[in-house]
Amino acid sequence: MRKVLFCLFGFTIVAHGIAIGQQAGSTTAKRAGGSHPDLSGVWTYAIDRAPASLKTEVNGSVSVKAIDQSARHGDATSIRGVLQSTPKPSYKPAYQAKVKELSDHESKLDPVFYCGKPGVPRIGPPRKIVQLPTETIFFYEDISGDPYRIIPTDGRKHRDRANPSHYGDSVGKWEGDVFVVDARNFVEDTWIGEDGYLHSPEMRVIERLWKDGSNLVWQATVEDPVVLTAPWMMPPRLIKPSSEPLEESPKCVETDGAKLLNDDHHGQR
């Protein structure tokens, strides 16, 4: 049954990849080396941030500045080429209680809340992409540090002896105009989502990136046949170009944990 599910999934991916390749970015994206769309650039912050604006008053003059949350909370499901997604992964019965336990105590157990590395795919789309002839580099800004990923695109395979890591061992290839990144060999101590979404060391993450006009589209699939009933197709993100340059993230010093008086989930009031 598992084989059938994954074969079906694989076929779906290939079919959609072809469809996207035929559709996406053909008219708007400049091309690196003439053969593929150029994804290089600085992209809007896609991490989740407070839905707050800043109200400033100077000499009686009031101004309000909001942050752009579209890369995280915009609805990108209607963008051409996206694959049908679900908001949550589907866990096998043997893991559901553990996921619930982690979620119920999220504020005390989520490594990310305590300056831990989010890993892939939780970190989301990159803030900056540098696309070169034989490799593409993703840069991120994150409170845990500012990770980068060097993704070979010269046809090489995954490294046999790579050590497990938070961001995995990645290789990239083009399927039409879609850049496909295959990452594996992850450490086990990251979550793939904030609601206790655990994974096994067998996890594999497929990220797809393509241009939609001047914007970037990112969508990831999590395959983990150990804990999931089926691959989790994550909701897509539509990311605008950004003029805000990357900046070194200040050190992370978490002090709130010791002050928590209850286990309230962050969504609770």
Next chain:
Amino acid sequence: MLRQKMLRAMVATVLLTASASAWAHHSPSAIFDMGKRISVTGTLVKVDWINPHIVIAMDAKGDDGKIDHWMFESNPPSWYRSVGLARADFAKAIGQTITVEGVRAKDGTFYGYMQKIKLPDGTSHELVNSAELK
């Protein structure tokens, strides 16, 4: 001089932020008394531009005449950067008198979440709920 009073008996919108994936670091009510908004006036001592929250330290005289050492956390550096504020915008007031409004930790310590700061030149910066502006 400490000027601490309840400004509003309402559930304040505390905007806790932190991680790569979740803007809410934890439930605000797990730490802060959301029903009381306080105002503290004192001397700005330090500005730590750190994740997951910036932290400012200030000394303010309490009702008993003693100096209370307050700490207020607020939104993360990346959020402040996106709205155009840098550490220097606060740090220029070190050694001077400022007023901070926010909510206080339930444990009674001199710790709070800063929602508004008024600088010596009269400029004020306030975190407001984006949804309420629409």
